[in-house]
Amino acid sequence: MNTKQKALVLEVVTATCSHMTAEEIYIAAKAKMPQIAMGTVYRNLAQLVNDGVVRKLEIPNAPDRYDGCTECHEHLYCDKCGKVSDIWCGDLTEAIESATGQKLSSYTLTIRGLCSECAV
Amino acid sequence: MNTKQKALVLEVVTATCSHMTAEEIYIAAKAKMPQIAMGTVYRNLAQLVNDGVVRKLEIPNAPDRYDGCTECHEHLYCDKCGKVSDIWCGDLTEAIESATGQKLSSYTLTIRGLCSECAV
DNA sequence: TTAACTGCAAATCTTTTGCACAATC
DNA sequence: GATTGTGCAAAAGATTTGCAGTTAA
Numbered sequence: 001m002n003t004k005q006k007a008l009v010l011e012v013v014t015a016t017c018s019h020m021t022a023e024e025i026y027i028a029a030k031a032k033m034p035q036i037a038m039g040t041v042y043r044n045l046a047q048l049v050n051d052g053v054v055r056k057l058e059i060p061n062a063p064d065r066y067d068g069c070t071e072c073h074e075h076l077y078c079d080k081c082g083k084v085s086d087i088w089c090g091d092l093t094e095a096i097e098s099a100t101g102q103k104l105s106s107y108t109l110t111i112r113g114l115c116s117e118c119a120v
Numbered sequence: 121m122n123t124k125q126k127a128l129v130l131e132v133v134t135a136t137c138s139h140m141t142a143e144e145i146y147i148a149a150k151a152k153m154p155q156i157a158m159g160t161v162y163r164n165l166a167q168l169v170n171d172g173v174v175r176k177l178e179i180p181n182a183p184d185r186y187d188g189c190t191e192c193h194e195h196l197y198c199d200k201c202g203k204v205s206d207i208w209c210g211d212l213t214e215a216i217e218s219a220t221g222q223k224l225s226s227y228t229l230t231i232r233g234l235c236s237e238c239a240v
Numbered sequence: 241t242t243a244a245c246t247g248c249a250a251a252t253c254t255t256t257t258g259c260a261c262a263a264t265c
Numbered sequence: 266g267a268t269t270g271t272g273c274a275a276a277a278g279a280t281t282t283g284c285a286g287t288t289a290a
Binding site: 121123125126155156157158159160163164181 | 268269270271272273274280
């Protein structure tokens with residue numbers, strides 16, 4: 001099904017290149033559709049992730065974040081400011097398979113270090 | 121400080137090569153020390169992780185798991201049976217730095233695929 | 241029409257925390 | 266004797282779910 005709510009959630013997530021939490025998405029969506037419920041946001045995010053349109057990022061000790069950009073890229077969690085930034089490198093599947101000796105269907109690479117702003 | 125509880129939690133975690141959840145650790149610890157509390161288990165696990173003696177694994181949509189083996193290795197989440205198994209490959213820091221072009225302080229690589237049992 | 245989705249609120253699950261007491265240094 | 270840890274139970278934070286009513290196919 002395609003509801004206004006689902007379209008709105010997708011619009012919010014893809015509007016910026018930031019990595020929003022469900023709550024931030026909820027607040028942004030609520031600004032345009034005041035009666036929207038948190039549960040609806042979560043349900044639609046789950047659907048969008050399932051549809052392959054949105055990527056879910058699991059953050060250690062913090063709420064999950066959602067990324068509207070499905071192009072292949074990795075994420076850097078800044079040791080200093082905590083921001084999540086994108087790292088545009090190609091698909092690493094083959095590199096990881098040869099490094100680990102394990103055939104894989106998918107992988108998640110989380111890098112911690114200093115983001116471009118903090119590295120100065 | 122070094123308490124009986126902390127020693128017991130460490131013993132439980134390192135006793136097997138499995139990747140136990142806090143609750144499993146609590147149950148195993150309770151078997152040897154019936155009055156031990158969940159909060160104590162969590163507090164000691166946090167300390168042990170901080171001490172670098174135990175590794176914490178963040179599992180998507182599931183409770184965290186704790187790994188008593190601190191030697192460098194990665195984890196495979198089986199697509200079929202959901203088990204977490206170890207992949208013994210060397211340190212991938214340099215390989216990842218060159219693949220991503222990003223200096224890093226640490227990384228977490230999560231691989232999904234078929235474990236040795238399910239791949240048959 | 242009927243199957244899927246919504247809003248609301250309550251429930252769930254995991255983890256953390258406040259507190260009075262106890263153990264360790 | 267001072268500090269740090271413990272057990273208990275309650276709180277917190279994030280996400281999910283039941284339900285009655287609504288919307289989309």
